[in-house]
Amino acid sequence: MPKLAGNTKLKPTKKADLQVVKQPEVKTTKYSDINLKRWKDYAHVLTSSLWLFPSRLKEHGHSNEYHGNYIPQIAQQMYERYTKKNDIVLDMFFGSGTSGIEAINMNRRCIGVELKQDLVDSVSQKFTSKQLVTDVNIICGDSTSDEAAEKVKARLEIMGEEKAQFLMLHPPYDDIIRFSDKKEDLSNCESTEEFYDMFEKVAKHGYDLLERGRFACLIIGDSYKNSEVQPLGFECMNRMRKLGFVLKSTIVKDIQGNERGKGRTANLWRYRALAGGFSIFNHEYIFVFQKP
Ligand SMILES: C[S@@+](CC[C@H](N)C(=O)[O-])C[C@H]1O[C@@H](n2cnc3c(N)ncnc32)[C@H](O)[C@@H]1O
Incomplete structure (x- = not known):
């Protein structure tokens, strides 16, 4: 039998000697990194249906x-x-690129479609050349068209994905702000009915390009036309439901700096509201959907 060198009597290991590396407990959903085991750490994540933000983040x-x-x-x-x-x-309505900037800030990636070439050119300046290859892809195109959807598919493939994991829709609120005089522009429709139909085409492309089980967000406000409220929010929300999206949240968000309710014109708008029986818009909607 071979001899053991030195003290052959093995001492029992004390508990304190053991380096126990305790793995933190993690439980997440399939679509978020929020650790549900530490859900109390996420007080900053809003779960209420009323969102009041004192000011816009400018940093x-x-x-x-x-x-x-x-x-x-x-x-x-x-x-x-x-x-x-x-x-x-x-x-699908990239505008000045808020979705892309925040994607970079939060280590996500983004594909944006925007109709106006000059805007695409100026927004591209906000990102580095590297980011424009790996993290943010901006397509100049008409989101209602099959051609734009095909381009999105191609960019997804280049980025190593088949589908997107989140869909953001922030369309024009009908003709409240005219973004261009292009006929493809949703802010330039001949009627609100045409606006709804064009919106539905974009939402359909969005649905097809989104991964199953993932979420979509629609940000939209209502408008007044001919002394009547046009419920743009509810109609667009319903069009999305008809496409197959499941409605998960209806959030009402305050609008800060609504000039119609503030400053020099405040009294005029108040008078008009009192005389015409309407309310001055100080809110918009954020609808959250899931693709089943
Ligand atoms: C409400 S803005 C979006 C702003 C954007 N979320 C941001 O934070 O800057 C709507 C945008 O949709 C664009 N748009 C309108 N019709 C479009 C279409 N058919 N295809 C793509 N973009 C369109 C407009 O040019 C405008 O920039």
Whole structure:
């Protein structure tokens, strides 16, 4: 029998000597990195259906130079709750690129479609050449067209994905702000009915390009036409439901800096509201859907 060198009597290991590396407990959903085991750490993630933001975030690449952009806090909330790191957000109305900027800030990727070439050119300046290859792909095109959908598919493939993991839709609110005089522009429709039909085409492309089980967000406000409310929000929401999206949340968000309710014209609008029986819009909707 071979002899053991030195003290052959093995001492029992004390508990303190053992380096126990305790793995943190993690439980997430398939679509988010939120650790449900530590759900109390996420007090900043909003779960209420009423969102009040005192001001627009202007730091971290965001600015307010584009009339009609959404506030970055919406992207922050949506991405944290409904996406994972490295996921691809598809924005079919890219505008000044809020979705893309926040994707970079939060380690997500983004594909954006925007109709106006000059806007695509200026928004591209907000990203580095490398980011424009690996993280943010901007397509100049008409989101209602099959051609744009094909281009999105091609970009997804280049980025190593078959489908997007989140869909952002922030269309024009009918003709409240005219973004261009192009006939493909949703803000340039001949009627509100035509606006709904064009919106539905975009939402259908979005549905087809989104991964199953993933989420979509529609940001939209209503309008007044001929002394009557046009319920753009509810109608667009319903069109999405008819396409197969499952409605998960209806959020009402306050609008800060609505000139119709503030400043010099405030009294005029108040008078008109009192005389005409309507309310001054100070809210918009954020609808959240899931693709089953
Ligand atoms: C409400 S803005 C979106 C703003 C954007 N979310 C942001 O934060 O900057 C709507 C945008 O949709 C664009 N648009 C309108 N019709 C379009 C179409 N058919 N295809 C693609 N973009 C379109 C407009 O040019 C405008 O920039």
